Amino acid sequence: MTSDAEPRKAVGRGEKVRAAVHAATLAELVDKGYAALTVDNVAQRAGVHKTTVYRRWADRESLVVDALADHVAADIPVPDTGAVDTDLRELARSLVHTMTSPTGQAVLAAMLSDAARLPEIADARKRIFGDRLRRAEPVIARAVERGELPTDTDPGELLKTLAAPIYFRLLISAEPVDDSTAEHAAALALAAARGGVVRKG
Amino acid sequence: MTSDAEPRKAVGRGEKVRAAVHAATLAELVDKGYAALTVDNVAQRAGVHKTTVYRRWADRESLVVDALADHVAADIPVPDTGAVDTDLRELARSLVHTMTSPTGQAVLAAMLSDAARLPEIADARKRIFGDRLRRAEPVIARAVERGELPTDTDPGELLKTLAAPIYFRLLISAEPVDDSTAEHAAALALAAARGGVVRKG
Structure with missing residues (x-):
């Protein structure tokens, strides 16, 4: 049962991390603008380790693109x-x-x-x-x-x-x-x- | 005579420097964008010493504002x-x-x-x-x-x-x-x- 349940839990957590990182990215954009935005600051604001961010987004640019797309879609x-x-x-x-x-x-x-x-x-x-x-x-x-x-x-x-x-x-x-x-x-x-x-x- | 002629000559040179620095500022904006623009690069491109630039413009921002205004006015x-x-x-x-x-x-x-x-x-x-x-x-x-x-x-x-x-x-x-x-x-x-x-x- 654990082997079935775990991936589902992981997806749930992944979505939460994704939402938190997106929100932190937009908040950093609001406060500091794009030029001053760093993955470190986004990670800190989202309460996750920066390797967690880098595992999902290759770089700062894809992180910003993804957060913007998500925001405008809704x-x-x-x-x-x-x-x-x-x-x-x-x-x-x-x-x-x-x-x-x-x-x-x-x-x-x-x-x-x-x-x-x-x-x-x-x-x-x-x-x-x-x-x-x-x-x-x-x-x-x-x-x-x-x-x-x-x-x-x-x-x-x-x-x-x-x-x-x-x-x-x-x-x-x-x-x-x-x-x-x-x-x-x-x-x-x-x-x-x-x-x-x-x-x- | 020299004392009358000199200020006029100085104004003429000042205008040339101003035009060259404006042109260099716009060229740097075209090539590299605002974030990467430096007074050093502008001065080098205009063929003047950077102290010449700083004598006329307090900082990078006033230099850019002045060059933009001059460009759009014409x-x-x-x-x-x-x-x-x-x-x-x-x-x-x-x-x-x-x-x-x-x-x-x-x-x-x-x-x-x-x-x-x-x-x-x-x-x-x-x-x-x-x-x-x-x-x-x-x-x-x-x-x-x-x-x-x-x-x-x-x-x-x-x-x-x-x-x-x-x-x-x-x-x-x-x-x-x-x-x-x-x-x-x-x-x-x-x-x-x-x-x-x-x-x-």
């Missing part, structure tokens, strides 16, 4: 309010709330830090933001089905149009990002879709 | 084609060309690197992108005067709407950024303005 709820304007507004609000949280800002900063020179981080960023957009595409498909948007609306392009002004404020103009930013982004995306500017192909 | 020509759609398209194309050049990408990367944790760099970024937008505002004012856009169009907001999808592709989705990106950004900004989404106040 973050944005996909609304279904029955109307495209309220769906887009909710989606924009969720994005604003996620991206303005300390962890969201640290994740974004890490993706754009000198770490972005590493192909693994650049790939992860592309993949992660792609996934986030793809998960929200049903919102647009439902709006097209309800006849609220032109049938040739490109869901991915529309969602990028929604996200772009939020990221612009966060990263470039450094203006406040709040619910009114979300309202504006939703109105802009809707005007673009209705104006036929986000068509497929 | 970069985007403001079009005046007589029609808002071609003006916006030209503006978007110039932005695309600047931002996809090696120096443009290095400047952007530097602004968003771990250096962005420093208040001087964060302030410089805000100021630099603010200036770039403000210089292009006459384009929108002229379109409003010609009756091509609603009278309550907010020039700054419209220009941010134009810029946002370009930065989004560069920084987040990592898709190709080219003339068709510029066309799309211009069409989007125009649809937003005509849809009344970028109004003042």
Whole structure:
């Protein structure tokens, strides 16, 4: 019985270690940024030995990529309010709330830090933001089905149009990002879709 | 005569040194990124002694801020084609060309690197992108005067709407950024303005 039970226990412990190390990685990113992040500090914060970290992650880069992917996979709820304007507004609000949280800002900063020179981080960023957009595409498909948007609306392009002004404020103009930013982004995306500017192909 | 001529000569040399050090700073940013940039390497590349650099710039941060500001101040020509759609398209194309050049990408990367944790760099970024937008505002004012856009169009907001999808592709989705990106950004900004989404106040 012990020989059956042990691997299961080991998997359970492995998951706990994984979650603790991910949380510690994000916390270190929040506090110190990517450049100052070390496996030693992550291990200490997670309460595990650094060899435990190195057993699971080859290096600092794969640790960060894995923690970021895990964080972004779980973050944005996909609304279904029955109307495209309220769906887009909710989606924009969720994005604003996620991206303005300390962890969201640290994740974004890490993706754009000198770490972005590493192909693994650049790939992860592309993949992660792609996934986030793809998960929200049903919102647009439902709006097209309800006849609220032109049938040739490109869901991915529309969602990028929604996200772009939020990221612009966060990263470039450094203006406040709040619910009114979300309202504006939703109105802009809707005007673009209705104006036929986000068509497929 | 010598006592009159000398300060002028000194200013001329000072300007040359300033330009050479700025160029070397940008070149180091392109090659190695902000984290690896040192005053020693910049001085060596510019062909000056590092004390010459330290005499003019207190530290690495002020050197980088100064080089970035100088680069961005000179970069985007403001079009005046007589029609808002071609003006916006030209503006978007110039932005695309600047931002996809090696120096443009290095400047952007530097602004968003771990250096962005420093208040001087964060302030410089805000100021630099603010200036770039403000210089292009006459384009929108002229379109409003010609009756091509609603009278309550907010020039700054419209220009941010134009810029946002370009930065989004560069920084987040990592898709190709080219003339068709510029066309799309211009069409989007125009649809937003005509849809009344970028109004003042």
